[in-house]
Amino acid sequence: MDAPGQTIALSSRGRIGLLAGAGRFPIAFAQAARKQGLSVVCVGALSMAPDELRELCDYYTTVSLGRIGKSISIFKRAGVSRVVMAGKVDKTVLFKKFRWIRHLPDWRAIHMILRYARENRKDDTLLLAIIREYARDNIEFDSALNYCPELLVKHGFLTRRKPTPSQWRDIRFGWEIAKELGRLDIGQTAIVNDMAVIALEAIEGTDAAIRRAGTLCRRGGFTIVKVAKPQQDMRFDVPTIGVETIQTMREAGARVLAVESEMTIMLDQPEVIELADRLGIAIVSLKAEEVKLQLAS
Secondary structure, rough: OOOOOOOOOOOOEEEEEEEEOOOHHHHHHHHHHHHHHOOEEEEOOOOOOOHHHHHHEEEEEEEEEOOHHHHHHHHHHHHOOEEEEEEEEOOHHHHHHHHHHOOOOOHHHHHHHHOOOOOOOOOOHHHHHHHHHHHHOOEEHHHHHHHOOHHHHOOOOOOOOOOHHHHHHHHHHHHHHHHHHHHHOOOOOOEOOEEEEEEEOOOHHHHHHHHHHHHOOOOOOOEEOOOOOOOOOOOOOOOOEEEEHHHHHHHHHHOOEEEOOOOOOOOOOHHHHHHHHHOOOEEEEEEEEHHHHHHHH
């Protein structure tokens, strides 16, 4: 880690900043950026960002969630003017005991909350507040997907198995609920069985919601619908699925996964589809417009 005020030595290539959370997405972004000849300066969320980023980035350090000013300072000293967000940030840490000791906010974080997030702490509110605070130092945010658009799921059936007629009814039913959940900025996932809501995603995340559904619907066979928010900002919090999603579905007893095409990230897609086919899980990628037409008919 560099000393305060020290200039960060980087290559002469174009530079991009990475605010990294947990999961495979920041790794996939860093790999794509390097292939494009970019120098990646990464600030990872403490105890969340994957260690693999150390080998993939030209500069890497971790910072606690409350140290917004420190993160901005690192990017400024590295000469970074464009930053992307990638990876999941576990908001449950904000509700643990002694959270203020480990994630003590600095003055920039306090300013950000008081100016931009006084009314609520929803995901969009907090993430847009971060973007506005960075903008005060002339640092702009891009969508990470501008650098790796191939991660977005294409339209159509992704697996050999297809939903049954009753599962299609659950998809249409769950889609409308998941969209409303997103509009309220609560979550992105509705879990449905026989036209009844089993579980809804909130602060715990998709995998935990799937596990909860498994405890509530012991017979299994339920359908998971994961969609983008109606007001989705592609710079952050884009719906994401991966191998772990399919593994969690198997453990909980889920049989169908419906996602929104061109608005959902699928990490390690060949592995995801191979595992789903092996387990007999159906994955379908739909356009919002076609689901609306089905609901209206």
